[in-house]
Amino acid sequence: MSYQKQYQASVEQPDVFWQEQAQKIHWFKQPSNILSKDENGVDRWYANGELNTAYLALDHHVLNGRGDQTALIYDSPVTGNKAQYTYSELTEAVAHFAGVLAAQGVEKGDRVIVYMPMIPEAAIAMLACARIGAIHSVVFGGFAPHELAVRIDDAEPKVVVSASCGIEVDRIIEYKPILDEAIELAESKPSRCVILQRPEKTCELTAGRDLDWQQAVADAKPADCVSVRSTDPLYVLYTSGTTGKPKGVVRDNGGHAVAMNYSMEVVYDMHPGDVFWAASDVGWVVGHSYIVYGPLIRGCTTVFYEGKPVRTPDAGAFWRVCEEYKVKGIFAAPTAFRAIRKEDPECELAKQYDLSALKTVFMAGERLDPPTYDWVDQHIQRPIVDHWWQTETGWAIAGNHMGLEPTAPKAGSVTRPSPGYNVQILDSRGNPVEAGEQGSIAIKLPLPPGCLPTIWHNHERFEAGYLNTYPGYYVSGDGGMLDEDGYLFVLGRTDDIINVAGHRLSTGEMEEVVAGHEAVAECAVIGQSSDLKGEEPLGLVLLKDGIDIDEEQLKKELVQRVRDNIGAVASFKNAVVVQRLPKTRSGKILRKVLRNIANNEEYVAPSTIDDPACLTEIEGTLSDKGLR
Ligand code: COA
Ligand code: AMP
Numbered sequence: 237m238s239y240q241k242q243y244q245a246s247v248e249q250p251d252v253f254w255q256e257q258a259q260k261i262h263w264f265k266q267p268s269n270i271l272s273k274d275e276n277g278v279d280r281w282y283a284n285g286e287l288n289t290a291y292l293a294l295d296h297h298v299l300n301g302r303g304d305q306t307a308l309i310y311d312s313p314v315t316g317n318k319a320q321y322t323y324s325e326l327t328e329a330v331a332h333f334a335g336v337l338a339a340q341g342v343e344k345g346d347r348v349i350v351y352m353p354m355i356p357e358a359a360i361a362m363l364a365c366a367r368i369g370a371i372h373s374v375v376f377g378g379f380a381p382h383e384l385a386v387r388i389d390d391a392e393p394k395v396v397v398s399a400s401c402g403i404e405v406d407r408i409i410e411y412k413p414i415l416d417e418a419i420e421l422a423e424s425k426p427s428r429c430v431i432l433q434r435p436e437k438t439c440e441l442t443a444g445r446d447l448d449w450q451q452a453v454a455d456a457k458p459a460d461c462v463s464v465r466s467t468d469p470l471y472v473l474y475t476s477g478t479t480g481k482p483k484g485v486v487r488d489n490g491g492h493a494v495a496m497n498y499s500m501e502v503v504y505d506m507h508p509g510d511v512f513w514a515a516s517d518v519g520w521v522v523g524h525s526y527i528v529y530g531p532l533i534r535g536c537t538t539v540f541y542e543g544k545p546v547r548t549p550d551a552g553a554f555w556r557v558c559e560e561y562k563v564k565g566i567f568a569a570p571t572a573f574r575a576i577r578k579e580d581p582e583c584e585l586a587k588q589y590d591l592s593a594l595k596t597v598f599m600a601g602e603r604l605d606p607p608t609y610d611w612v613d614q615h616i617q618r619p620i621v622d623h624w625w626q627t628e629t630g631w632a633i634a635g636n637h638m639g640l641e642p643t644a645p646k647a648g649s650v651t652r653p654s655p656g657y658n659v660q661i662l663d664s665r666g667n668p669v670e671a672g673e674q675g676s677i678a679i680k681l682p683l684p685p686g687c688l689p690t691i692w693h694n695h696e697r698f699e700a701g702y703l704n705t706y707p708g709y710y711v712s713g714d715g716g717m718l719d720e721d722g723y724l725f726v727l728g729r730t731d732d733i734i735n736v737a738g739h740r741l742s743t744g745e746m747e748e749v750v751a752g753h754e755a756v757a758e759c760a761v762i763g764q765s766s767d768l769k770g771e772e773p774l775g776l777v778l779l780k781d782g783i784d785i786d787e788e789q790l791k792k793e794l795v796q797r798v799r800d801n802i803g804a805v806a807s808f809k810n811a812v813v814v815q816r817l818p819k820t821r822s823g824k825i826l827r828k829v830l831r832n833i834a835n836n837e838e839y840v841a842p843s844t845i846d847d848p849a850c851l852t853e854i855e856g857t858l859s860d861k862g863l864r
Contacts, residue, residue: 239641239652246655246684253655254281254685257498258490261533262296263287264463267490271682274467276699278689279682281491282466289470289489290334290367291461293532294327297508302535303327305509309561310356312542313549314403315436321356326363329356331458333364336447338459340395340428344369347393347472349426350518351375351384351415353402354542357432357449358518359528361397362471366489369464373472373484376519377402377409378739378805383482384418387474390484390692392424397449399432400439405547412439466490472692473521475627476742477701478732480749484692485627487524492630493533495656495686496525499631500534503623503654504565504598505639508535511561511593515541515554515568520739521627522601526567530631539563545572552585562593565638569601569738570608574768577608583615594618596638600625601738602770603726606647624650624726626712627740628702630686633657633679633712634724649723656684661718666706669717676730677716678709732827734763734771736807743773743827746808749801750775750794755783760817761808762831764863774834774863775811776854787813814857820844830854836864 237245246253251270258267258281267285274280294307303324310319321329342348348365350372352358358374365372373391375384388396396419402409412431419425431441432449441448470489474482500506504526512531516522531538539561545554545568554576558566577583597612597620604622612620619642623635636642636651645651653659658680661669669675681703687710691698705711713733716726729735732743743761750759757780763771775794779785791811798808818826821844832839833855841848858864 237640239637239643239655242640242655243653247658247680250656250682250684254494257685258282258285258494261287261292261493261497267466274689276690276695280467280689281488281494281685285466285490286463287466287490287493288367288369288461288464289493289529289533290330290363292493293363293366293529294323294330295461297323297535298327302508305535306537307532308356308359308538308540309511310540310542311557311560312355313553314405314543319356326360328458329360330363330367331460332453332456333360334367334459335456336430336452337364337370337395338368339452339456340430340447342368342370342394344462344464345468346370347373347391349373349375349388349391349393349396351377351396351398351411352432352518353377353399353411354517354540355399355432355434356540357399359540362518362524362528366470367461368459369462369468371469371471373474374519374524375474376517376805377411378519378803380800380803381414381417381421382801383803384414385421386482388418388422388426389424390474391472393426394428396426396429398429400434401437403436403542405544408437410437410439416442464489467689471524473524473627475521476733476740476745477697478742478744480742480745482742483697483701484694485688486690486692487630487686488689491685491687492529495631495684496530496533499525499654500530500536502637502639503632503635504567505596506531506534506536506565509537510564511537511539512565513539513541513557513561513563513567515545515566515572516601516738521630522567525630537561544575546575546579550585551576551580552588555586555589555591558591558594559589564593565596565598566594567598567600570599570604571602571737571769573599573608573612577611578768583611586615591616596621598623600632602735603728605770609647620645622650624714624724628688629683630688634659646719646723649719649725651724652722653724659718659724660709661716662706662709666709671718671720674715674717674727676706677712677714677724677726678706679712680709683710734773736763736771736773736805737769739805741773741802741806745802746773746775746798746806749798750777750811753790753794753797755779755785755790757781758817758825760825760827760830762827762834764810764834769807772810773806773808775808776814776817776830777811778815778817779813810863812857812861812863814854816847816850816853818850818854819846821846834858834864
């Protein structure tokens, strides 16, 4: 079927379209109710169907003759380790770890937090939860104790699964002290922690609370897959919102499984037996969808890479992995390619490897800037797919569908909406705009399978944040336009979320941390463009009256505060003291204008501004510091 036909069918008769897709996966109980409303009036997929996601990802393939195929390849330049698991081996490991969780009283619907580095045990823990119907919540390893504590308090896990350490290039990150501090800070205390001891740095277990992973697995009886309802949550994944409190994006089992299978085929053109490598981290949505669930549900081989695009050991790492495992599709954030380009501008290292298996390069997570696109295009000479999506949707809202009539790309465009996503550009009153005009990118309801149905324990936040702005639509938080040919251009967030090295961060959250410093009266944190990371945060700080503090010292303290409270991953490295912050007459800080100033963009001072002279003052301060 052509893209156009499939897209039309998906938006005109979504239930018929997605019923057909649902038939491609194995259900314990086939759904007859394809699209219905839940008690909150939210569209739900396959409400009366039953299945098990871990069964689909593992047992199903073993039963269908794929037991000896490699399911997961672990490649860790930071430790020098490599390992491979066949579908049979991974199924067994998961069943045993599911037994460990079950022995600790974890049951269907209970939450388990997974705080782990990029090691296969992270996937094993996730799939083990899915196997027994528990809900996992993976927390990215780069977050500080406070962030972990916030997630523990929101998810209220019965068990936390972690490891003794992670490794950042050549630096050991001890996880155990972070975990201990987080549990100390949290009000909700998990009853057990299961800790994997890594030989690079073991840790002391807390008596009465911690179990040793190896020991627990040796003692465990394997647990079977349980049948869960399609609408039962598979996981909660926290993502940055505009306030300090992260949002727990809920993913259901049934819609997600269908969407994973569909997107692996249609977006990525991946088929059973193909090798797919998403060079991300299990702590992000890319890791959930396309390191763990998508490739495994589809019967592919997934690559688990514990390393960086550069420095582990060099800028040839991506190409080495592609050659070694015959990777057919690689998916990474543009920032990773910018890092490679910076160290190997002529891409000499790629020439040392046989990339003949590589068919497509996929990028997402942040805007793909034209110089990066051109560089990869020139040196790798493969189709490059820029596709746009979010933690909330779990799979591509738009892209160039490699498994469904790929089309000629256009510079700066994420190509066309994916089947299932009725993408519309709306003006400020919620009316669709003409082709070529900019507006808010919204998706007409229903959202397709796989997208979030709610925010964990906070349905009001889901409605307020996504559904109430334009009734009948999901609002993405990104601005953009559709051109006359139906190509979508994503022009950036319309809220206070920034994207640093492909990591989504809330400037509001950083502001809360910076404002907590005793010398700070008020502050604004904005995103400033960065050649390597896309954006980096910059803090503009107003001191309390009478405070006399050395600016360099203050900056150091603020940088440390953000590292301690949010984590190194925030990349908060710059803070400047200003005399005033531009505000509206009603006292709202004009962050958009500040962004314009910091990024040397043209701007018009809004008519509501209290004191326009403040803007020239800020321009001067930033110029004096070499920050614009
Ligand atoms: N655990 C602990 N610390 C971590 C971490 C983790 N899992 N991940 C990152 N950090 C730390 C880094 O060590 C760094 O610390 P530092 O400030 O002390 O040096 C800090 O957080 C910032 O990390 P990052 O922004 O990743 O910068 P980097 O210089 O280490 O690496 C890139 C730069 C471009 C190579 C890297 O960001 C990258 O590969 N990005 C791809 C992002 C991605 O996969 N996004 C997912 C969406 S597709
Ligand atoms: P996350 O939820 O972390 O995946 O971040 C989602 C946000 O990243 C989106 O709302 C966009 O702002 C941005 N983003 C993701 N992919 C792209 C892309 N291909 N082009 C531009 N922005 C993107």
